[in-house]
Each structure stands twice: as C-alpha cells, then as structure tokens.
Amino acid sequence: MKLYNDYRQYFEKTLQGRYVTLAHILPLLNRYKNEYEISEIGTSELGKKIPMIKLGHGTEKVLGWSQMHGNEATTTKAILDFIKLVSEQKIYKKEMLDFLQEYTFYIIPVLNPDGAANYTRENANKIDLNRDAQNLTQSESRALATIFKNLNPDLCLNLHDQRTIYGFKTGKPATISFLAPAANKKRSVTPSRKTAIQHIETMTGVLKTVLPGQIGRYDDAFNPDCVGDSFQMAGVPTILFEAGHIADDYQREASRKYVCIALLALFGIVVAPETNILPYRKIPENRKNFKDILLRNVKIPEFSKAKDVAFQYKEELVGDVVQFVLYVDEIGGLTTYFGHKEFNLKGAEILVNSQKKYQVGEKVLEIVNNNDDSVLFIK
Template identity: 50%
Template sequence: MKLNDWYTRNFESALSGRYITLNHINPLLELYKNDYNITVVGQSENGQDIPLVKIGTGKKVVLAWSQMHGNESTTTKALFDFLKFINQKHFYQTEIENFLSSYTLYIIPILNPDGAQSYTRVNANDIDLNRDAQNLSQKESKCLNRLFSELKPELCLNMHDQRSIFGLNTGKPATVSFLSPAADESRSLTEARKLAMEKIVKMNNYLQNIIPGQVGRYDDSFNAACVGDTFQKAGVATILFEAGHFELDYEREKTREFIFYALLSLFDIIGNEKELIDYEDYFKIGENQKNYNDIILRNVKIETEKKSIDIAIQYKEVLKGDKIRFEPIIDAFGDLENRKGHKEKNIKNKNILTKTQQNLTIGTQISELFDKSDELMIFFQKKASIIR
C-alpha cells in the first residue's frame, strides 16, 4: 500500500473543517488513553484543560504545540492524523518502532482552548500568546514555558496556520511554510538555528515531490516577544510550521495531509534517512510574499472610476454556531497586475453592482455581484467561488 492510499483511507475523520475545539478532541484523547500517556498540564484563563500527549521513549525529546492561536486548527488535525498513523499496527512498522525508540514526543494539541472555542487568534483576555514569551502574563504562556523548562527538549515545533494571502515567486500559493526563527536582532546562525534549518530542508525536500513550488520560508525578523524566537535564543532548535492554502481547499483538508507528511519526514519515518542535508539549502526555499487574494475580478467597470480596474476580494472567517462562514470583503481596487487570485474572472469591462446597489469601497462586505447590463450573477458568496 502507498502512503497516500493509507492516508486517504485512514486519516482522522473525526476532525474536519476549520473549527476545532477541546470538545472535538476530547473523545480522541479518551480513545487513546491506553495507547499514549495523556495528562492535563494546565488550565486556560477560562479554566479549560490543556492536555499533553506523550509518545515514545527515546532520548531525543521534542515538544510540539498547536492552536496557540485558537483559530489555527490545521496542524491540530494533522497531529491527530499522525497519532493515528503511529498507533496502527501493520504499515511502516519498522519505521514507527524506530521512531518510538528514538524519540520522546510531547504534544499539546490545543494550547489556547478558549481562543479555539471562540475562534479567535487571542486567548480569553485578548492576549496573543505568541507575543507573551517575555511577559508570561497568561496561564497558557506559563504552562508552555514551564513544560519547556521541565522537559528540556532538543527540538520544538510551533505549529500554526497562515492566511491565504501568502504566495511565492513560483506563481503558486504558499501551501506550507516553515521558519527557523532568529535568535537575535542580527539573525545569527546559531547551532540551534542551523539544526532547525536542516530539519526544514529535510521536510522541504520531501514536500517538493508532492507540492512542487508551494513550500515557503517565513520572514525571520527577530521579535523577543515571540515564543519561537525566545526558545531559539535559549539554544533550543525551534521550527515554525505554517499551514497555508491549497487551490480551493478552504477547509484545509489537503493542507493537513501535507503537514502530516512533513511530520513523518521530520521523524525519519518516510524519506531518505541517510540523505546529506546542508542547512544552507534553507535559504534556497522561496520567502513568503503577500501577493494573493481569495478572488480577483479583472477588468471591471465601476461608476467611480474612469477606466476598468481590478477588484480583490478576501474572505473573512466568521464563527456562526459551530461552523465557519467565509464572508467576502473588498480588499483592494486598481491595477492589481502583481497580485494573483486563488480564483480569478475576467469581467471584460462590464459594469457591476451589488444586490443592494451599495458603493464598492475597500472594507465593504458583499454577498452578490451582478452585471449591471443584464443582471446576470457573477459572484455568489455561498459557493465560495465565482460562477457565471
């Protein structure tokens, strides 16, 4: 059986979509209680548990955490795909046994359960936990810092989602991005940074086989308030994972698969364990650019402009009940030749208007757009795409 066949049949189907909370993962933690060492290592500001999953018995200690930003859930799904893979008994068994005997992996699947519940980046006190590394003002930050001090990991995995605005000079979206955070203002190449770079190069080498030209490198400007920079400065190799956009996969179900493969590669379960890795190849990975929008309408006529323009539309993610609704917002007007759209349509110099005939301005939320001449719909929000 090929790995992608296994994944297609066996990924953790109990988790799907963008809205993942502690209530979603608790049944899985209960399911795995006899297979993995699962404990509660702290509480959130609102008193929700912060769980910790321990895997393996090896000397190489790794600490990973997801949903530090509550609305960034793709890596949480991928981590549970990884847990399911490690727990199966018939595929890649030798590699799995080697992993379990070589590594002790600690996973915090949701560091910010309050933010996850309300689908926000910040925690219950409106604090960005990834800017609280120095102040340690929040219970969640203190919990992570305490584990870091107690476990003394040699590698940390700081796992996030990135917005669909990021693309690469390949002309493709940044579906997966990595960062070896800076350890100081001068971005010195410390031994910890170089180790993180080597691990990233290894993952990139594998991912290029399945998403060529879609792996990026995140900006490495130093920020002492960020957790990754702080841990790297402390001499512990730290890797930032950024799960991004793939084609029209707004639920991030394909991207989770690529993160899953990256994890298997990182831990030498797949890929060439003996390949020669040069940390300097890290700098050959294209740096993320903010050059994408969800939708771009080309050659549009509007009453306030003398000539045809382009209109960029970006989705805003809004929690409605227990579902995420993607609300289209006008992001930019003008000559957007240097931007790409995940979906594009040439309006061919026709005049457009909204259902309510509202003025089209930056920041306007829209639901439907019509061709003013024949009133045919050119954009329909519920489909998360353009139709004609």
Template identity: 50%
Template sequence: MDIDTIYNSIFEARLAGRYIALRHLTPLLKDYQKLGMVSTLGTSENGNPIYAIRVGHGPKKVLAWSQMHGNESTTTKALFDFLNFLIHPNGQPQVQEILSKHSFLFIPLLNPDGAEAYTRENARGIDLNRDAVNQSQKESKVLRRAFEDFKPHVCLNLHGQRTFYSLPGKKPASLSFLAPAADADRTLTPSRKEAMLGIAKMNAFLQGHLPGQIGRYDDSFNDNCVGDSFQKAGVPTILFEAGHCPGDYQREQTRKFLFYAFLSLFGMETVGVNVQVEDYFKIPENEKNFRDVILRKVVIGGELMDIAIQYKEVLQDGVVVWEPYIDEFGDLQALFGHRELEFGGNQILINSNENVFVNEKIATIVDKSSEKIIKI
C-alpha cells in the first residue's frame, strides 16, 4: 500500500480547517479514553483541562506537544492522523514495529485557552514558548512536569509558521525543522546531533514529495524557549514548523506532509536511509521573501510601484477569516507573491483613496481604467 493510500485510509475527518479548540477534540478524546489512553496532566490558566494520550510499549520514549501557540493547529490535525494510523493500522505490519520500539506521550493541545481565542499567547497574554525559565504559567508547569515524569528520549515541539517564509527558487517553506541550540555557541552536543540526524532523515524522504520546500529554522539560542531548554538538558528535541503549500490556507496539504514526516522519522518510510549531520546543514535556511498577494506595476498618486499584501488571520463567529493588509510598497522585485496580479501601469484606488499606507486594512481595490473591483 503506497503512502497516499495509507494516508487516505487513516485521515481524521473530524478535524478540519484552522480553528481547532478543545471542544473540537472532545469527541476524539472520548474515543481514546475508551481505550484507556487518555490522562489529564493539569489545567490551563482558565481552568481548562490539558490532556495527554499515551500509546506504544517500546523502550524509546517520545514526548510531543502541539498548539503551545493556540493559533497553530496544523500539527494537531496531523497528530491525530498519526494516532489513527497507530491505532487502526489497516494491515500495515510496520505499525507494530513502531509501537514495539516506541512509547509515545502526545499532548495535543497544550494551550487550550489560546486555542479557544485563536491567539498565539495563553489567557494571560504570555507566549508559552518564552516561559521555559520563569515557569510562570500553569501550562508551562504542566509541560515541564510531563517532561520530568515521562523522561523522554526524544521531544517533538510542534508549531506553525507564517506564509512569508520562503526558500531558494521562489519556493514556499512548506515545512521547516530545527535542531535547537543547547547553548549560545550552538555547540553540536550529542543530543543536538541526534535531532539533526532525525531531521535529515525526514528531509531525505520529504524531498520526494515537497522538492525544494523543506527549510531550516534559525538556530539562535534562547534559554526561554522550551525546545532550547530541553536540548540543553540533553534530550534530542526537534522543532516542527507547519508552513504554506500553494493555495492551501487551511493547511490540509501541509497536514498530510507532516504525517509523512512522522512516518519517516519513526522509520516506516526510511529503512536503509543513511544520513549524516552534514546533511542537516544542507537544508536551506528559511528566508522571508513571500507575501500573500503582490500587485505589480500599479500607479498610486502618480507613482508606479508594487504593493505587497499580507493576510491577518481573524476569528469571526467560530471561523478563521483572512483580512488583507498592506505590508509594504515600492520596488518589490526581490519579493514574490503566492498570488500576483499584473496591472501594467494602471491606476488603482485602495479604499477609494489615491494614497497607500503600510498596515492599512484593505476594504476595496478598484482599477480606475476599467472601474473593475479587484478581489483579493
């Protein structure tokens, strides 16, 4: 059975889109509870439960947590796809091998308050990924306690990244990885090398599905970041960043490739693949050259320019909508858009004005020559 067929057979259809809160996970958690796999690790600042799901009986312990940032839900969807695969193997003999080698502890929603509000921060406005030292928040303490009690051999820090990340060749950074530094000198410690080998293995497989779209995140050391602190403690830690595939603002394609990454990391699709630490450094670093929309060769107030537009994700009545804002304007040949509109020197009006302002929310764009309303 090929990997696409496997994915289609285990896809968790009850989770979709970008807004994933605790109430969306409740039916799934109830199913896993019936199998005796769910425990409550603690509560959030608003008193919402933080759950863990445990599966596998092998000697290598893997701790993974998702939605530390409440509005980064793609990895949560992929995590439940992977759980479906482990629980409903559909005749895949490799599943039992994975379960016999690994014991998994998954925290699918570390920041339930932020997830409910669709915010990066928790209910008190704290970025949990900058709270590793202070341990000021209940959610931070829950994760640290899980780390200390479970004593993992590998940690997976699951996140999402914005659409402006790019790679050479005008490619989007659809997935990015990082073996966080363990100190300010970015020393190649044994744990960091192990994380690098895991990333190199995933990259070797994923290039067959996302050629040129796998990036490497910046490795500046920050003691307050959880991944850096766990790496410093000597536990191999891998940062996953779910990015953008063309036209995939709901991140359903990215979700699929995250599942592929999990399979390759735990050996199902990379048996016999030999990688070196040097292969990790061959993965290109993320750049920031994409914008959601670029208007090319427009005239505003008598000046010829390009205009870059970036969407802001806003929760409205339980649905995430994408609101366009002006990001920058001028000669933007160094940038490229996920969508580009060519105006050939036509004059346009933004919000009925002949001026343009950075951070301005766009309500309307009109091509003056044709009086056509441009939809973005």
C-alpha cells in the first residue's frame, strides 16, 4: 500500500504531538473554506466555537466527531490527514472522486475545545461528555445531539484515544480498537449494530495487512449515558474508534496513520481482498495487560524473593507541551502483564532516584541497576 509506506509525504504536517487545540485547527479549516462548507454547530461552556466541515455531496450521510475527550487528539490528526488526502488527491484520485459523489461526511474535529485547551478528558465543568448523552447538561453535548437530530445520519463515527495499558494475550499492544456499541442490556445485534459490525469488518480487513495482531475490540458493556450506545439505541449505526499505542509512539504519530487508513477503508477508497475479512467476534477483545516499563526479577530489601516493578507515564501539560512523567505503578508478581519496555534484572537491585527504597505513586527521575550502574531510565 503506497500510502502506508509514504504516509509522511501526505499527512498534515502542521499537526504533531499530543497537544492539539482549536487554535491549531482553525487555520486549517480556513485553508479549506473555499473548497468545503464549514459551519459552527454551537459553542463550548466557555464560549469557544465548535466548527464542523462538510466533505462531499452524496446521499450517504456520515457524522464523525473527535476530541469529545479533550486530551485524545490522535483521531483529530488522522481526520485532518484524511481531509488533506481528499483535497489534494495525489493518490487514489478516482476513489476520492467516487467518495465525494457517494458520501457526505460531516466532521467535527474538536467537540470539546475547552478540554482540548486544558488537556483534560472532561470539559470546563469537569463533565465527561461521553457520559452526558441522556441528560445533555453541557452545551457541547446539546450541540452534538442537535446536529445528530438535524442531519439524521446513516452512520456515526465516535473517535477516541485509548491508554497504553491495553493489549492482548499474545504480548502485542492494542494499536487500534473498534466497537459496535450495544443498543440494549442484552447486547443484541440490532439492525444498526449489524451495520456497524460490517463496517468494522471492512476496516479490519484492510488494517490486518499492515497491522497484524494489533487490532482490538473494545468492551461492549451497555451504558445509555454513552453517546455511541445512545445513538445505536436510536437506530443509527455507530462505530467507536480507539487509537492506541505501538512501540515508542507516545506522540501517536504512527497511530494516526492507522486511523486514517481505517477511514479510507470505511469509505471504500482502499479495499482488502474478501479473504482478508476478519469476523467481528474473532477480533480479540482488549485486555488491561500492559505497563509502560516493566522490570522483572528485581531484588527488593523488604521481600525475600525477587519481585516485578512496573512504571507508568502520566501525561502532564506544561505550557503548551505534554510531558510524560514516570511514576512507580505497581510492585509484585506481575506475570500477567507485558511491558512496552521490559528488562530482566535477574535478581539485581535497582535505585529509583538514587534510593533503594521506593513506593507506588512515587515520581521517577532515574532508574539505575545497582549491580552494574547501568541506567535503565533517566528523565
């Protein structure tokens, strides 16, 4: 796949890293104002605009929104990559033209602009918009509900990021995951859910050729307060996207590529052979089985036997840069976990911040193997 190998030639270079706000998006939308229809569906609780861009003029209406959680910007980057690809048509030109004829794609790049600015999951009132589908207490929730009602879309795309903790029993991380949300407590395969499942199978059919073993299925526990479940209840096929982790890609510059490829597959711009289709129930369900750094067989003074020590990053906004700050996460027999980085200490002692004693929740600046003075981590 030419796009896969040469992605950086085509992606939106102005959007990089984890901190993406409305201020980054508006100049890009201004670039497209003479090419596509751009509107405002409402404002945030702090009065920021919530813009929407419309691509195509086909009969099949698709509504997608990103950054419902303000600190989840990977799918926003992927959406702007997709728009750039469609606009420039440097590759897949015929398929892009067919897409514009067949579909009308309404895209809300940043549903939660206040949360995006503060780099928080919640909005300015500390409300999780993805738990506000029934009560509609927040202006952002009402804006989405109104545009959903007015457009009456044929398909909805709920675009998110997932944490680095997700993976599979194979030891591979969940780099992208999907869900066809349930429409009731029985998790019945309703007509709308069946359609969403078929679309997911189409996307995974393409993705498995470039991302084997790293495509997951998100937990489908029913919650009517979640937007995806709510829209599925209304009879509109809805798909949850979750952009995840791969290798050292903490800035999610590789992950964005897989989300964009999924969108291209969804709209038939890239196609997989029939034999590649992966049945929905055979997509492995996400497990919480990864740590960012995992040290095996560490000698700890308080214990008679060696233990495993896990460390996890927390994302902290400093100025306009997201910093990854490491903390001690867990100490014990962590045999069911994998590490994105793993070291077998073979009974060696470690120093955390130059100290032999450390505890869960402690901020980490340095980890050193006390036996040979090798540095395992340094901020």
